[in-house]
Amino acid sequence: MKIALIGLGSVGRGVAEMITKKDLGLTITGLADSKSGAMDPKGLDIPTLLTHKKKNGHCGDPDISTLDIIKKADYDALVEVTPTNALSGEPAIGYIKAALARKKHVVTSNKGPIALANKELRTMAQENGVALRYEATVAGAIPIMHTLEHGLAGNDILALYGVLNGTCNYILTRMADEGLTYEQALMEAREMGYAEADPTYDVKGIDASIKLVILANNIWGHDVRLTDVDCTGIDLLTPDALRLADDEGCTIRLIAEAIPRKNILRVSPRIIEKSHPLVVDGTLNALTLETDMAKEITLIGRGAGSVETASAIIGDLLYIKDRYDGSA
């Protein structure tokens, strides 16, 4: 199956490297970073292009744009891994639409378009007879979308609870384990590369809320938005609060929860028993699904990382390859 890959940040590089390294029946025929593009219907020489990017800051021809790749390259599935814009979803929404309009499958790790325009994009994919998959938008390497689609098929999902932001989980783990203040733990997270210079998006719970919106819309077909989430971050937590929780055999985690029967869509720091499966350490993510038949199912894994996120994207690509194999 032929792949056009747009976006060559950490995730894009991971996808390019894994497709090149592993014998998966996938060939990259189009490639774009923010400054240039390259295409070859017979398959691009990825190692050479990546080396070129390292040396020169761009991978291909500066006269070829991302949209040129999407509109002109010869491919079956677009992998859209450009930077997330959580406010407008653009330009990624436009990229995805352009591919769907060409009847190309789309796999994305981009939370913006899926949180903001999921219904519209899904409808468009359906009308064009192609797949739109976004396993990588939530909880990195954890195959939560596949689990909902197949593993728990037939179950009613009654509620979901998740630790969906690795930065917050790292900070809370360090505050609990070492008695650090929020500021100390945040500084450490920055030094480890787990927090950005401006951590607002993570520590205020916005990132977790966006993922909760994606999950809720996916599971229940609702059309909830970021503004529907009752959101509290972790930036006002004190070491005292964690100590008090510890005295009761508990700890504090930033929990995203969706419970339709109680009309709850919330991200907030919660006191939770240490032995609870959702209490994971460091930057791990975790999700518990409450269902009618399987009861509680918990999935734990890495919520970020170049190759870890590539795992989710490649899982989606192989699913499309398997399902629509005539196109390859």
Added chain:
Amino acid sequence: MKIALIGLGSVGRGVAEMITKKDLGLTITGLADSKSGAMDPKGLDIPTLLTHKKKNGHCGDPDISTLDIIKKADYDALVEVTPTNALSGEPAIGYIKAALARKKHVVTSNKGPIALANKELRTMAQENGVALRYEATVAGAIPIMHTLEHGLAGNDILALYGVLNGTCNYILTRMADEGLTYEQALMEAREMGYAEADPTYDVKGIDASIKLVILANNIWGHDVRLTDVDCTGIDLLTPDALRLADDEGCTIRLIAEAIPRKNILRVSPRIIEKSHPLVVDGTLNALTLETDMAKEITLIGRGAGSVETASAIIGDLLYIKDRYDGSA
């Protein structure tokens, strides 16, 4: 899709009840318990048959055998949930073969046939162009087979570690939490209905070993057998051992592990950090897959139970329905 259901123990009843209760597009057209059978190509009246079984000890006509149902009923997929025979796999192997020979899909929760004759049965299914699925054989409601097949597609599975026996995990949890002896905890497990009168199969690690064999053969296509597993049970563990582990922030769990690169296929009590995702409480099961791209993925859920196991079987049935929908 039409279903023939053979076996009306706890799991069979769960499957029958869920198919009847939920609108899944599944119709039971054949039903057999150990003493009788019933069939109707238009769909059986399941509530009436289950009530009849409760009153009279059998669900249908005593002159209709299980093999009659398999060979004569009008169905698309056989659900084989008869009792497990871990030594010979029979009569279930014969049941499954009879259905495959008729080009019927087979879904089973029966560990015997899959541990003993997986390769032969899979080949036979393939030759007949039908599916053989067995999500329910390992870890109850946890969709481990679906995760391996789809969620982690493209990953190399490097190792797996699992808590695969709820009885042992319950006993170890109680010994650790309450300082009980093995004998006391076992007695409690019996009272709770978590351990059988003869607990050998569970506490000696045999049940976990069988599940490990099924997983290893599924993942790596090896043809390992129960006798290849280096197996130690939990029946010689003392409260002292658990106390010593506790002093180090650890506990003891019966871990099944398969690590091909180290030639390890082992079930044994292991000292493990309490914060490790595999440390689950009570009768829960848990599995960690170590992979090349996604790294470690852990799944936690209920390892047994009527409706919980039905969840796994129904997931398999809906997968078949989705994939082979021409047959419905």
